[in-house]
Amino acid sequence: MIYAIQRCTFLAVALAAAGATATAQQPSSEPAGASRPADAAQASKAATGVVPPGVKLETQMPAPGAPNPFAFPDATTKTLANGLRVFVVTDHREPAVAARLVILGAGSAQDPPGMPGVSQMTANLLTQGTAKRSARDIAEAIDFVGGSLTALTGKDAITVTLDVVKKDLHLGFDLMSDVVLRPAFRAEELDRQRQQLLSGLTLQYSDPDYLASVVFGRVVYGRSPYGWPTEGTPETVKKLQRAEVQKFHDANFAPNRSLLGIAGDIAPEEAFAAAEKFFGSWPRLDAADVAAAAPPPASGLHIWLIDKPDAVQTQIRAGKLGVRRGAPDYDTIQVANRIFGGGFNSRLNTEVRIKKGLTYGAFSRLTAHRFAGSLTVGTFTRTEATVEATKLVVDLLSHMATGEVAPKEMDFARDYLAGVYPIESETAEQVADRVLTVAAFDLPADYNRTYPDRIRAVSAAQVKAAAQRYFATQDLDIVLVGNAGAFRPALKKEFPGAQYDEIPFDKVDVLAANLRRQKEAPVAATPESLAEGKKILLAAVQAAGGDALESVKSISFTESGKLLGPQGEAPLSVKWTISYPYRSHGDVTMAGQSATQVCDGASAWVRFGSETRDATPTIGEFERGISFFGGGWGVYRQVLEGKIGGNAIGDEEIGGKKLTGVALQAPFGAVKLYFDPATHLLAAVRYQSAGPHGASDNEQRWSDYRAVEGRQFAFATSIYRDGAKFLETSVAGLTLNPPADDNLFSRPGALAEPK
Numbered sequence: 157m158i159y160a161i162q163r164c165t166f167l168a169v170a171l172a173a174a175g176a177t178a179t180a181q182q183p184s185s186e187p188a189g190a191s192r193p194a195d196a197a198q199a200s201k202a203a204t205g206v207v208p209p210g211v212k213l214e215t216q217m218p219a220p221g222a223p224n225p226f227a228f229p230d231a232t233t234k235t236l237a238n239g240l241r242v243f244v245v246t247d248h249r250e251p252a253v254a255a256r257l258v259i260l261g262a263g264s265a266q267d268p269p270g271m272p273g274v275s276q277m278t279a280n281l282l283t284q285g286t287a288k289r290s291a292r293d294i295a296e297a298i299d300f301v302g303g304s305l306t307a308l309t310g311k312d313a314i315t316v317t318l319d320v321v322k323k324d325l326h327l328g329f330d331l332m333s334d335v336v337l338r339p340a341f342r343a344e345e346l347d348r349q350r351q352q353l354l355s356g357l358t359l360q361y362s363d364p365d366y367l368a369s370v371v372f373g374r375v376v377y378g379r380s381p382y383g384w385p386t387e388g389t390p391e392t393v394k395k396l397q398r399a400e401v402q403k404f405h406d407a408n409f410a411p412n413r414s415l416l417g418i419a420g421d422i423a424p425e426e427a428f429a430a431a432e433k434f435f436g437s438w439p440r441l442d443a444a445d446v447a448a449a450a451p452p453p454a455s456g457l458h459i460w461l462i463d464k465p466d467a468v469q470t471q472i473r474a475g476k477l478g479v480r481r482g483a484p485d486y487d488t489i490q491v492a493n494r495i496f497g498g499g500f501n502s503r504l505n506t507e508v509r510i511k512k513g514l515t516y517g518a519f520s521r522l523t524a525h526r527f528a529g530s531l532t533v534g535t536f537t538r539t540e541a542t543v544e545a546t547k548l549v550v551d552l553l554s555h556m557a558t559g560e561v562a563p564k565e566m567d568f569a570r571d572y573l574a575g576v577y578p579i580e581s582e583t584a585e586q587v588a589d590r591v592l593t594v595a596a597f598d599l600p601a602d603y604n605r606t607y608p609d610r611i612r613a614v615s616a617a618q619v620k621a622a623a624q625r626y627f628a629t630q631d632l633d634i635v636l637v638g639n640a641g642a643f644r645p646a647l648k649k650e651f652p653g654a655q656y657d658e659i660p661f662d663k664v665d666v667l668a669a670n671l672r673r674q675k676e677a678p679v680a681a682t683p684e685s686l687a688e689g690k691k692i693l694l695a696a697v698q699a700a701g702g703d704a705l706e707s708v709k710s711i712s713f714t715e716s717g718k719l720l721g722p723q724g725e726a727p728l729s730v731k732w733t734i735s736y737p738y739r740s741h742g743d744v745t746m747a748g749q750s751a752t753q754v755c756d757g758a759s760a761w762v763r764f765g766s767e768t769r770d771a772t773p774t775i776g777e778f779e780r781g782i783s784f785f786g787g788g789w790g791v792y793r794q795v796l797e798g799k800i801g802g803n804a805i806g807d808e809e810i811g812g813k814k815l816t817g818v819a820l821q822a823p824f825g826a827v828k829l830y831f832d833p834a835t836h837l838l839a840a841v842r843y844q845s846a847g848p849h850g851a852s853d854n855e856q857r858w859s860d861y862r863a864v865e866g867r868q869f870a871f872a873t874s875i876y877r878d879g880a881k882f883l884e885t886s887v888a889g890l891t892l893n894p895p896a897d898d899n900l901f902s903r904p905g906a907l908a909e910p911k
Contacts, residue, residue: 226578228604232424238440239412244427245419253420254584255318262408263312264386265448273388282307282335284345312526322421333434351880364637368471372635380451394879410441417592420584454631457654463640464661470542470638478529481597494569514545542643557627559620574608681803689802697792699836701867710735712894717885741900756901779824787858787870788838
């Protein structure tokens with residue numbers, strides 16, 4: 157029933173809609189912070205267009221002045237006995253300290269095969285509780301001193317950052333070491349983080365911009381882990397368990413594979429003492445640092461069409477493999493990329509946006525990791541201009557690959573990169589990051605100090621050689637996400653020699669080798685598996701009460717608990733009356749609002765105050781809920797009557813316990829039941845249900861079985877929606893065969909249509 161699709165999906169949406177009517181606020185007609193002139197005359201006077209006396213307008217931008225001297229501070233270094241390398245830069249200008257712990261080899265490139273997102277979840281959970289502190293304890297402690305403590309995941313490392321004022325340094329290091337060395341990875345925090353991440357991923361995977369970038373990463377890097385999405389996919393996030401996070405932490409967090417940078421108002425001796433005190437006991441791991449698998453080089457022009465018929469714009473990504481961060485010619489390629497598409501006044505943006513008006517922006521980006529890198533060109537355009545914009549991007553890349561650059565372009569790119577470097581190396585946080593970048597990527601020790609001079613020394617000949625190698629278009633991947641039917645013929649005419657792959661937008665699976673989602677094949681039934689399924693079901697019936705279940709015609713009870721969502725928890729209480737096989741009446745109170753939901757076996761409805769809405773299209777959800785109350789009494793009755801059989805599908809681990817599975821095709825739809833092999837009682841069920849935002853994967857679990865007049869009834873229930881805990885409830889006051897009042901299930905005379 158509605159309650160059983162995640163117990164109240166329909167209801168929760170309806171209640172939220174009712175509440176929204178009362179709480180909605182009218183939007184302001186002015187942007188936040190907007191100011192108006194006192195009157196129209198003032199506004200006119202403020203913009204006369206008259207050049208003030210003594211002001212001279214130049215016809216072009218003045219030439220850059222001589223570069224200012226740049227002296228990047230030297231770092232003092234020390235390696236602790238456990239292998240942790242510590243870098244200290246002292247700067248007494250501000251009473252603040254920034255610390256950065258880079259855990260190499262713990263990035264998303266080290267995620268288990270086929271399970272992207274483990275590194276991301278590990279980082280998310282570090283600050284959400286330790287052996288001695290809760291998430292709230294950590295947040296309150298760092299907030300109280302005005303500091304910050306975060307953990308972030310990249311492809312090559314997890315980085316834990318700490319920023320505090322000098323007087324709170326020891327508190328900050330105590331918190332930092334606690335989250336790194338002793339994270340708790342509590343199940344409830346995993347569920348909360350999972351739900352937040354899934355909410356974001358649900359939106360992202362409906363966004364052509366996001367999907368274009370994710371698909372491009374996969375096609376460029378191939379099966380290399382550098383191509384997997386760092387945050388994972390909805391499928392991997394749903395099935396991620398605590399044990400996998402703990403295993404990842406234990407295998408990859410090691411002092412001898414980590415770097416600690418400390419910058420700010422602190423002397424080296426004091427910083428080294430703090431590092432020794434808080435990280436000196438961190439045990440080293442002897443396992444070698446593992447290089448991420450090298451991606452295969454591209455071969456030929458390959459165009460991937462992700463078809464979204466309702467799109468009015470096309471997202472365009474084009475590019476190829478680049479270089480690793482430590483490559484000798486990385487700085488030269490930076491200069492070349494700045495000329496091509498690394499800024500607003502680059503060739504790419506000038507041609508695609510300013511001259512042709514095909515987009516609001518176009519860019520090219522160098523992404524360089526420890527063991528690989530890529531060059532990405534990105535833009536978007538209206539559907540009818542897709543082929544023109546794509547051809548222009550390829551033509552511009554081809555022209556850049558000639559290596560012919562004007563002296564003016566060279567000067568601007570070098571001056572910009574060399575000039576912005578000192579500006580971005582001023583704060584303690586920036587200094588710490590730069591010092592650790594040199595160590596993480598094995599760059600020369602004087603890299604930061606000499607960077608501006610080396611950039612200015614890049615020659616046109618060097619840029620030409622790099623451009624010819626890295627911007628050539630004979631081997632290129634292109635991803636187009638949009639209404640493929642509107643531009644496919646013209647595209648193939650423009651690029652007749654390309655290899656094409658086309659995938660519907662909603663069928664993309666970035667984990668699949670061909671990027672295409674495959675329909676899950678049902679487990680084939682055999683005479684042996686059907687016999688085994690029947691045996692498992694009959695054992696469950698006997699464990700739950702056997703023939704005594706047939707004498708239960710109705711039950712009533714009160715169920716209370718909470719609904720969990722990204723916005724917090726909502727208390728829930730329902731008074732149920734169930735009349736088998738398919739009648740139910742529930743008086744629901746949630747978050748202070750009340751409703752009634754009823755199923756009479758042929759139709760269903762939901763009532764809010766004086767308004768009653770038809771819910772018959774979702775009657776299968778009602779029927780499933782009735783069948784599984786208390787751990788499957790309704791299903792067991794149908795098994796005893798010979799109406800339901802099952803197919804054994806083997807064992808599976810759920811909630812940390814191995815359970816025995818049986819697939820059913822019941823009147824209310826397909827479900828998979830999982831039984832405790834020790835007690836034979838139903839422990840979990842999995843099914844899909846329709847919700848306001850599309851289909852959801854659900855997992856319902858039962859526990860706290862108690863004897864009720866010789867029958868076993870589950871008094872505790874929890875439901876997980878798309879991998880995140882959605883609901884938990886407990887039962888009170890169970891009554892068997894209460895006097896039935898048919899009025900409870902009487903259908904109203906007129907029902908509003910379902911929304």
